[in-house]
Amino acid sequence: MDLAALTIFRAVVRENGVTRAAAKLNRVQSNVTTRIKQLEEQLGTELFIRDGRRLVLTPAGETLLPYAERLLALADEARHAVREDRPSGRLRLGAMESVAATRLPGLLAHYHQQWPAVELELEIGTTGKLIERVREFEVDAALVATPLDPASIGDLFETVPVFREELVMLTPRGHRPIREVRDIALSTLIAFERGCAYRAYIERWYLEHGVRPARVLELGSYHAIVACVAAGAGVAVAPRTVLDLQADTSNIAVHELPDIGLIDTLLVWRRGHFSSALNALRRALMASHEGAAESVDADLPRAEAPVSVDVNVV
Numbered sequence: 147m148d149l150a151a152l153t154i155f156r157a158v159v160r161e162n163g164v165t166r167a168a169a170k171l172n173r174v175q176s177n178v179t180t181r182i183k184q185l186e187e188q189l190g191t192e193l194f195i196r197d198g199r200r201l202v203l204t205p206a207g208e209t210l211l212p213y214a215e216r217l218l219a220l221a222d223e224a225r226h227a228v229r230e231d232r233p234s235g236r237l238r239l240g241a242m243e244s245v246a247a248t249r250l251p252g253l254l255a256h257y258h259q260q261w262p263a264v265e266l267e268l269e270i271g272t273t274g275k276l277i278e279r280v281r282e283f284e285v286d287a288a289l290v291a292t293p294l295d296p297a298s299i300g301d302l303f304e305t306v307p308v309f310r311e312e313l314v315m316l317t318p319r320g321h322r323p324i325r326e327v328r329d330i331a332l333s334t335l336i337a338f339e340r341g342c343a344y345r346a347y348i349e350r351w352y353l354e355h356g357v358r359p360a361r362v363l364e365l366g367s368y369h370a371i372v373a374c375v376a377a378g379a380g381v382a383v384a385p386r387t388v389l390d391l392q393a394d395t396s397n398i399a400v401h402e403l404p405d406i407g408l409i410d411t412l413l414v415w416r417r418g419h420f421s422s423a424l425n426a427l428r429r430a431l432m433a434s435h436e437g438a439a440e441s442v443d444a445d446l447p448r449a450e451a452p453v454s455v456d457v458n459v460v
Contacts (some may be wrong), residue, residue: 235421240289241269307435323401326459
């Protein structure tokens with residue numbers, strides 16, 4: 147059982163079939179099929195059964211998958227470890243939309259200039275989804291909001307705070323001041339889907355005051371959320387930094403939420419799953435968090451390098 151066979155096995159699972167796995171791995175389908183059969187022969191059991199046109203994992207395949215993920219992750223970590231002086235290879239980073247839009251552009255540009263050998267992939271999602279992606283080795287690390295129950299992250303992960311966000315309530319211009327939930331005149335809460343930590347905080351705030359939004363309008367971006375608030379569709383909660391991206395906030399009123407306070411953004415990764423590329427990113431994030439961006443910038447090479455980051459929304 148070699149790493150190449152495990153890589154093919156994982157690809158077939160992730161891509162839901164041999165055809166897409168072969169395309170993903172730049173292999174011919176017959177080669178993928180042969181390697182899966184060889185792996186099954188080595189293990190003495192079937193890993194897939196065919197259900198119509200689908201391949202479905204057998205119980206043995208379900209058992210093998212997390213081991214394959216761990217072995218491939220350890221192999222990747224080992225490759226990074228022996229080249230600790232020069233971060234390289236692939237780094238898969240997850241981030242909330244607000245962080246990706248407001249905090250990361252300059253930082254990732256500097257990172258790319260300093261470590262051009264790192265192939266950076268960025269996935270966008272809610273805190274809940276991103277933690278799950280880290281859990282399943284789908285991303286190496288993620289930038290997430292501190293969950294409503296911080297203990298929910300568990301001992302499986304390591305975390306470090308890297309940013310601090312002030313949550314504010316957004317309403318249409320002219321809305322009366324908001325000192326408590328009952329001051330909110332609009333009954334619709336505009337928010338991301340469940341799994342968004344900021345949504346969880348504001349919903350808890352509502353419930354603590356015995357109020358429940360009449361309806362929740364779920365949208366997938368802060369641009370759309372702010373636009374709907376400006377149009378009078380409802381109210382929303384967002385990090386204050388998001389407003390810096392809006393070209394026109396003349397139809398928006400911003401209300402502080404002292405009952406919620408400041409929320410830390412955490413860099414989260416699986417315990418023991420670390421690499422030189424991730425360590426370099428952690429250092430850059432910590433320098434930014436500590437207000438030491440100047441010292442980081444001084445270490446960057448002067449030559450311009452094009453920034454290439456693959457972005458996926460999950």
